[in-house]
Amino acid sequence: MKVINVRVVTNAKKNDISEEMGQIKVHLKAQAVGGKANKALIELLAKFFNVKKSDVKIIRGERSREKTIEVDIGDDYTANAEKARTYRPDSKL
Numbered sequence: 001m002k003v004i005n006v007r008v009v010t011n012a013k014k015n016d017i018s019e020e021m022g023q024i025k026v027h028l029k030a031q032a033v034g035g036k037a038n039k040a041l042i043e044l045l046a047k048f049f050n051v052k053k054s055d056v057k058i059i060r061g062e063r064s065r066e067k068t069i070e071v072d073i074g075d076d077y078t079a080n081a082e083k084a085r086t087y088r089p090d091s092k093l
Helices: 036-049 076-083
Strands: 002-009 016-020 023-027 056-060 066-071
Touching (some): 016 036, 036 066
Antiparallel strands (some): 002 066, 056 066
16 A cells, blocks of 8 residues: 555646656646546546556545545556656657
8 A cells, every 4th residue: 555645736738647846746637526536536546556446545635635645556656656757648658
């Protein structure tokens, strides 16, 4: 299990994950209405960590920009973390 703190920015132009001053910042296209942003956050983090959506849980901050996330990760985390400082799933590589 890995516990991470993230700052979420909603209504962004594109979905991406970046690291700024030691904190993970997640930009989401989804609006913070009706749980849409939380659902999009879980999907994006599951793709990034290469785990199932059920392995990603918001344990604190469901209604806040600052969230504490628990991720049940395997050995792929190190490879993903070193792969890039910025992750943009919508861009073509």
